[in-house]
Structure formats: structure tokens, C-alpha cells
Amino acid sequence: MSSWFAGLKKTRDRIAGALRSVFGGGAHPAPETVEELTDLLVMADVPMALIRELIAEWEKASTRSEPPRDTFRRVLLGALEGSGPPDWASIPAPGVVLLVGINGSGKTTTAAKLARLAQRAGKRPLLGAADTFRAAGSSQLRIWADRLGCPCVGGPTGADAAAVAYDAVDSALARHCDLAIIDTAGRMHTREPLMRELQKTRAAIAKRLPGAPHHTWIVLDAMLGQNAVSQARLFHEATPLTGAVITKLDGSSKAGFLYSVRRELGIPILYAGLGEGEDDLAPFDPASFTDALLQDA
Ligand SMILES: Nc1nc2c(ncn2[C@@H]2O[C@H](COP(=O)(O)OP(=O)(O)O)[C@@H](O)[C@H]2O)c(=O)[nH]1
Ligand SMILES: [Mg+2]
Numbered sequence: 613m614s615s616w617f618a619g620l621k622k623t624r625d626r627i628a629g630a631l632r633s634v635f636g637g638g639a640h641p642a643p644e645t646v647e648e649l650t651d652l653l654v655m656a657d658v659p660m661a662l663i664r665e666l667i668a669e670w671e672k673a674s675t676r677s678e679p680p681r682d683t684f685r686r687v688l689l690g691a692l693e694g695s696g697p698p699d700w701a702s703i704p705a706p707g708v709v710l711l712v713g714i715n716g717s718g719k720t721t722t723a724a725k726l727a728r729l730a731q732r733a734g735k736r737p738l739l740g741a742a743d744t745f746r747a748a749g750s751s752q753l754r755i756w757a758d759r760l761g762c763p764c765v766g767g768p769t770g771a772d773a774a775a776v777a778y779d780a781v782d783s784a785l786a787r788h789c790d791l792a793i794i795d796t797a798g799r800m801h802t803r804e805p806l807m808r809e810l811q812k813t814r815a816a817i818a819k820r821l822p823g824a825p826h827h828t829w830i831v832l833d834a835m836l837g838q839n840a841v842s843q844a845r846l847f848h849e850a851t852p853l854t855g856a857v858i859t860k861l862d863g864s865s866k867a868g869f870l871y872s873v874r875r876e877l878g879i880p881i882l883y884a885g886l887g888e889g890e891d892d893l894a895p896f897d898p899a900s901f902t903d904a905l906l907q908d909a
């Protein structure tokens with residue numbers, strides 16, 4: 613599996629120089645260092661509010677005689693508090709997870725990778741192929757399911773996505789699965805009918821299993837940076853999100869948008885894709901993420 617260090621290379625390359633000036637400079641921030649730091653953090657899509665907090669804490673740190681590196685680590689770590697994978701033990705089986713997001717964000721791949729993680733933890737997952745919008749939508753997930761030896765419930769192209777989701781939960785109950793992961797069609801957050809379909813799908817799942825879906829996760833493409841935050845905000849308004857899975861972190865130099873997802877939207881980051889391999893979906897770990905960002909500085 614790819615490491616956090618490798619996965620964050622592009623973002624780290626962008627900010628390491630500025631951080632080195634901070635960590636290697638005097639106790640008091642020099643104006644030109646503050647300016648360079650601000651510019652580079654903005655380019656890495658770190659939200660402005662967090663940048664201001666970093667600088668304010670850095671100014672205060674000299675009176676506490678806290679080294680700037682420790683200050684930055686403390687503030688950045690605090691900004692991700694509450695992130696990390698969910699506690700499955702608190703959910704009665706089968707736990708139902710609905711994956712949502714725009715086209716190409718990585719939902720189908722993520723559904724499969726989550727099933728694989730569950731299998732490795734000794735759990736029995738089931739995949740629900742509720743992307744009935746495109747012909748390739750459900751066949752792509754079936755191929756994954758065959759490879760993983762994981763049951764998969766789908767329907768023909770054009771079938772009612774809500775009905776497929778209902779059947780998937782029904783099958784997870786009948787087979788005594790621990791977890792049902794439901795993939796959905798990519799939708800633009802601006803398209804009303806598809807957003808309504810999502811609500812219908814949730815209602816169908818709840819009809820078969822009261823209390824489900826236990827989780828609704830948005831899959832976000834890290835290459836989009838702050839644009840992914842706007843997407844998440846609109847989805848969150850249409851259907852309450854309980855977490856975010858970040859894909860393609862390795863391809864992005866804008867990993868700073870994660871702080872907006874956590875802080876401004878209040879959504880925890882649960883998993884992150886750190887590479888292209890099928891085992892490259894890692895449970896999100898704020899400490900590993902933070903240390904990988906600061907390492908070269
Ligand atoms: N590098 C990288 N590529 C990914 C990751 N997740 C998905 N992809 C790629 O993104 C593309 C779209 O993925 P897909 O799962 O079909 O997206 P969907 O439309 O949301 O279902 C595919 O080519 C995937 O291989 C990731 O974490 N890292
Ligand atoms: Mg898909």
C-alpha cells in the first residue's frame with residue numbers, strides 16, 4: 613500500500629519551502645515569511661480561516677516557547693479532529709453505506725475498495741450496484757465483485773435505482789452480511805431530478821431496514837481541491853452526509869481542501885485513496901496525514 617508520505621508528495625512539494633522558512637526562522641514571524649506562507653497555503657487550498665489561525669498561534673507560540681513546528685502540528689491536527697474510519701461495532705449488521713458524488717469522483721472504485729477492506733477485517737460485505745443510469749455503471753462493479761468474490765446485487769440499465777438499493781439491503785439481510793455498500797449514479801449537484809432520486813433511494817433503503825442507511829458518504833476527487841468542497845456542500849444540503857472519502861490524493865497538490873471539508877462542512881474524513889492500486893484506500897489517519905505534510909520541512 614502507498615504511504616501517506618508518497619500520497620502527499622505533490623501538496624508537500626508546494627508548501628515545504630515556506631514551512632522551512634517558518635521552522636528555520638526566528639521566534640517572531642517575519643512579514644515576508646508570513647506572506648510567502650499565506651500564498652503557498654492558499655495555492656494548496658488550505659482555507660483562509662485556518663491560515664490565519666496558524667499565523668496567530670505562531671505569533672503566540674514564542675511567549676509559550678513552543679517551537680513553530682510543534683505549533684503547526686498542533687493546529688493542523690486539531691483542524692482534523694474527529695476524522696478517521698467509523699466504528700462499525702456500534703452498528704448492527706448489516707450496516708448500510710450509501711456512496712454519493714459526481715461522475716468520475718471514484719465511487720465505483722471506492723465501493724470495491726471498501727468491500728476489500730471489510731473482507732480483510734474478516735467481515736462479509738455485499739455490493740449494491742444502484743448506478744442504473746449508465747450501461748457501464750453496474751457492470752463495472754460486477755467485475756470488481758467477481759474479482760473479490762463478493763455478492764453483488766444490481767439491475768438492468770434504466771432500472772429504478774431505489775428498487776435496486778432495496779433489493780441489495782434485502783439480500784444483505786437474507787445472506788447475513790455485515791455490510792452493504794451501495795454505489796449510485798454520478799450526479800451533478802445542480803440537477804434536481806437526480807438529487808430527488810437520491811432521496812427516493814434513501815427512503816427505499818429505510819423501508820427495508822429501519823435506521824438505514826447508517827452512513828451516507830460523499831466520494832470527493834482531491835484533484836478538484838476547493839471545488840470538491842462546493843460539491844460536498846450542495847450534496848450535504850440535499851441529503852445529510854455522515855462522512856467523506858477522498859480519492860486521488862496522490863494526484864493532487866491541493867490536499868488543503870480537506871480542512872474545509874472537516875471544519876466548514878463539519879464532515880469527517882473517513883478514508884483516502886493514496887495511489888492507483890486496489891489496496892491503496894487507507895483508513896484516514898489525521899496524525900499520519902499531518903506528519904506527511906510537514907515531513908520535508
Ligand atoms: N489515482 C487514483 N485513481 C482513482 C482513485 N479512485 C478512483 N480512481 C480512478 O478514477 C476513475 C473514475 O473512477 P470510478 O470509480 O469509475 O468513478 P465513479 O464515476 O464515481 O464511479 C477511474 O479511472 C479510477 O481508476 C484513487 O484513489 N486514486
Ligand atoms: Mg461509477
